[in-house]
Amino acid sequence: MEAFGATFAIFFSAVFTNNILLTNYLGMCSFLGASREIKTATGLGTAVIFVMTATSALNWIVYHAILVPLKLEYLRFIVFIIVIAAFVQIVEMIIERVSDRLYIALGIFLPLITVNCAILGATLFMVIREYTFAAGVAYGLGGGVGWTLAIIAMAGIRQSMTKARVPKGLEGAGITLIIAGIMALAFMGFNGMIR
Amino acid sequence: MAFRKEKKILLRNLGADNPVFVQVLGICSTLAVTNVVKNTLVMCLGLVFTLTLSNASVSALRKWIPSRVRMMVEVLIIACYVIIVDIVLKAYLPDTSRQLGPYVGLIITNCIIMGRAEAFALTNPPWLSAVDGFSAGIGYSYVLLSISAFREILGSGTFWGYTVVWEGWTNWSIMVMAPGAFFMLAIFIWIVKGLILKETEN
Structure with missing residues (x-):
């Protein structure tokens, strides 16, 4: 129960107190670019939540199972970005095959995500803070949810601001x-x- | 006269096409590292180095990069240079490296680098691309440095670690925190845009 509490605290702090966008300034470029409409913001946000959670998990495994035993930590930037880019590419291909509607809703956002600093940032924070696997995944999920929350709120404000x-x-x-x-x-x- | 093209690129990147306040690119790191001038300078040097060399490399390889995987290739080239920056920082400036934390690695996803590679390096020869990368880096750096100077002086009352304010000065602690960075950049954009707008009207 204790471990669960700690993991939940990491999730919660990633969403609110340490919001990846508003306190760590990650993912600003797409935040400014895609926050004009709530619909776009929601689509991009969903894709970010999914990719961030999955790549946090993948990168944790790659880092602790391959890079650390082989003493290749200095290669981590290049490995992380490859994992992220490859994952995004695979997801894009799967979505294209499986569901047209999902592809139209999410597909156009996926290439943007490879260069979204929030994804790489979440992984790097996770590694630097030496999270356990569960904590890392919770951080990835929380980071994604927090980012989405911020961008949807911003899109809402900007939509009603068009008249101001x-x-x-x-x-x-x-x-x-x-x-x-x-x-x-x-x-x-x-x-x-x-x- | 021989360097006319280079000069044109340089001036465009410093002023009318400045990556930070005109194109609003790469501001993740703009905001994150600008609460202390020293860290900002280190970050800027890293960025100028990466941007110049990666732009030149992408341009040198542009005829061999298949267009389908070009983003991948660009990211890999950029990541190589960022690893060099990271290792150098760890070796010579371990304290700064620790303070900057993940933001050194995040140079990889700094949109300016990707943007210059896509917009310039893919269609221009290596030498001009290096000039373009270098000047975009400088254009980015001077905006960052001026923002960080304001934030450090107002927020902590120091400049480069030395106290510069009089006794009885109250620190604007909001300046070193997250919201201060957003406000500062917005004000900066406002001032610069105001000046540019006036110029074009005249």
Whole structure:
């Protein structure tokens, strides 16, 4: 039960107190690019949750079963990015075969995900913090959920903002960053929930 | 006159096409490492190194890279250079390397590098690509350095680790935390865009 509690705490902190987007700034590029509409944001978010969880697990296994015993830790960047890119490619091919609807919903987002820093970032944080396997997967899942939460909230705000008048210099990226800052402030309110 | 093309690329990347405030690329690391000037400088040097050499390498190999797997190949080339940066940092600046943590590795997925490779290196010769990569790196670095200078002075009252503010100064602790980074970058974009907009109107 204790172990479960610790794992859940990691999941919870990855979603709220240490949101991968709002406190670690990972995945900003796609966050700014794809947060115009709730529908796109949801699609991309779902793909991120799935890929992040799976690649965290895969990379944990690869790192601890292959790289550490062979003392090849210095190759980890290249190995992690290969695992991520290969995984994304395979998923894309499977989805294309299995379901057209799923492919239309998620397929276009998958190539974007290879270069989404949040995916690689989650893996690197997991390795640096020396999580166990369960904790690593919980962190991957939590990171994905937290990222999705942030991007959907942002898309909602931006959709209703289309009618607002924004100073000219702030249009586009500027105002999005300010909203992200306010959201980060709000998420800081969760601090202290986890010791 | 001989270097006209190079000069044009350089100026474009520093100003009108600046990767950070015009294209808004690569800002993950912009925000994460800019609370201390020293870390920012190290990060920028790493990025300039990676960007210049990977751009040149991609360009040198562009005729042999099959277009279907080109993203893969680009990422691998970039990752090689980032590993070099990581090893050098671990050997000579272990403290900074520890503070930067995963963000050194995240240079791989920095969209600027991928963006320059896709947009420039695939269609231009190696020398020009190196110039392009270098200047985009510098364009990125000076924005980062100015943001980090503000954040460190306002947030911790120091610059490069030395105290620069008078007694009785209260640190704006929000500046070193996450929201401060977002606000700072937004304000920076606002100011720069305001200046550019005015210029084009005149």
